[in-house]
Amino acid sequence: MRTPEVPDRKVLVLGGSGFIGRHVVAALQAVGCPVVIGSRHPQRRRRQLPAGGAEYREIRFEHLLDAGSWRSVLDDCDIVINCVGILRERGRETYQRVHHLAPAALAAACAARGLRLIHVSALGLEAPVRSGFLRSKRDGEAALRASGADWCIVRPSLLDGEGGYGARWIRRVARWPIHVLPQDAHGRIAVLDVRDLGEAIARLALAPARGGDAREFDLGGLHARTLGEHLAAMRGLHAGAPARQLAIPTLLARLASHICDLLHVTPFSYGHWELLQYDNCPRRNRLPELLGRAPREVGVVAPALQPVAGVLRPTS
Numbered sequence: 001m002r003t004p005e006v007p008d009r010k011v012l013v014l015g016g017s018g019f020i021g022r023h024v025v026a027a028l029q030a031v032g033c034p035v036v037i038g039s040r041h042p043q044r045r046r047r048q049l050p051a052g053g054a055e056y057r058e059i060r061f062e063h064l065l066d067a068g069s070w071r072s073v074l075d076d077c078d079i080v081i082n083c084v085g086i087l088r089e090r091g092r093e094t095y096q097r098v099h100h101l102a103p104a105a106l107a108a109a110c111a112a113r114g115l116r117l118i119h120v121s122a123l124g125l126e127a128p129v130r131s132g133f134l135r136s137k138r139d140g141e142a143a144l145r146a147s148g149a150d151w152c153i154v155r156p157s158l159l160d161g162e163g164g165y166g167a168r169w170i171r172r173v174a175r176w177p178i179h180v181l182p183q184d185a186h187g188r189i190a191v192l193d194v195r196d197l198g199e200a201i202a203r204l205a206l207a208p209a210r211g212g213d214a215r216e217f218d219l220g221g222l223h224a225r226t227l228g229e230h231l232a233a234m235r236g237l238h239a240g241a242p243a244r245q246l247a248i249p250t251l252l253a254r255l256a257s258h259i260c261d262l263l264h265v266t267p268f269s270y271g272h273w274e275l276l277q278y279d280n281c282p283r284r285n286r287l288p289e290l291l292g293r294a295p296r297e298v299g300v301v302a303p304a305l306q307p308v309a310g311v312l313r314p315t316s
């Protein structure tokens with residue numbers, strides 16, 4: 001994909017203070033694009049993240065469940081990028097409202113106003129999953145496809161980078177001398193660098209409109225690894241000796257995921273336990289196509305690791 005022209009279009013980044021959203025905002029600002037950040041806490045976020053002078057707008061998905069309620073929110077914006085997601089439900093912030101009903105209403109509002117909508121989803125939703133977290137994301141994607149809007153869906157694999165909740169945990173656990181893993185965590189992931197994702201989403205948002213299945217983007221990094229292999233690759237950045245791996249039985253791992261959900265602790269959830277059992281690598285990795293270059297390396301490279309199909313190697 002060509003580098004986009006410097007745009008005069010204003011982009012609303014929903015969840016622009018989050019892990020993915022912050023990198024999308026930075027990439028848009030790097031090409032001179034005016035940005036509005038949607039947040040539940042605009043004042044607090046403005047203090048924490050001045051974000052290059054971006055405007056903040058109060059937006060709460062749980063209250064925006066029909067197209068009409070999005071009207072004033074979308075005022076003066078030309079492109080919308082939805083990076084909102086919740087790991088756990090809290091009060092009115094349910095998976096259905098945040099991942100399905102609000103994005104469905106947003107897509108209808110974008111269709112009515114002729115606005116481009118980029119929606120960040122996740123890989124692995126076609127597996128026979130049971131968690132409400134994953135099913136709501138699947139429903140959100142279906143609503144977008146049916147909306148008639150100028151939509152694109154972006155499905156990244158697991159992300160690494162500074163400041164993400166899950167990424168911080170994985171970096172920390174990688175340093176431990178023992179890695180405790182669910183016995184059935186056989187699924188492979190293609191971890192990518194969040195800076196690459198931010199750049200790819202910004203380019204996609206500013207590129208000409210697309211049709212058909214060219215609007216769905218599975219994105220991953222250079223290597224397909226199990227979670228155990230990813231932890232080993234991250235550990236290799238800091239420690240000489242490999243960690244010992246301790247596999248815990250399936251039932252215990254599942255129980256632990258429910259307890260984490262109940263207590264709202266750690267990024268390990270029932271949905272993630274389900275995802276670990278299936279491959280979560282892009283079938284066709286479109287990250288190099290969006291970036292116009294190879295993705296960044298994540299962790300150290302072990303020679304035996306399988307590269308992700310179709311991915312260019314870095315030149316240096």
Ligand SMILES: NC(=O)c1ccc[n+]([C@@H]2O[C@H](COP(=O)([O-])OP(=O)(O)OC[C@H]3O[C@@H](n4cnc5c(N)ncnc54)[C@H](OP(=O)(O)O)[C@@H]3O)[C@@H](O)[C@H]2O)c1
Nearest residue numbers: 015017018019020039040059060061083084085122158159
């Ligand atoms: N991180 C990964 O490895 C990864 C991989 C694949 C897919 N994803 C998906 O990508 C999405 C974003 O992930 P992330 O890691 O960037 O998450 P994150 O850091 O938690 O950011 C999500 C943002 O959503 C906003 N938000 C939450 N609830 C909201 C609500 N009710 N109304 C409006 N805004 C709300 C929050 O902004 P305020 O607090 O400012 O309101 C928050 O900063 C999620 O759907 C996630 O499942 C993530």
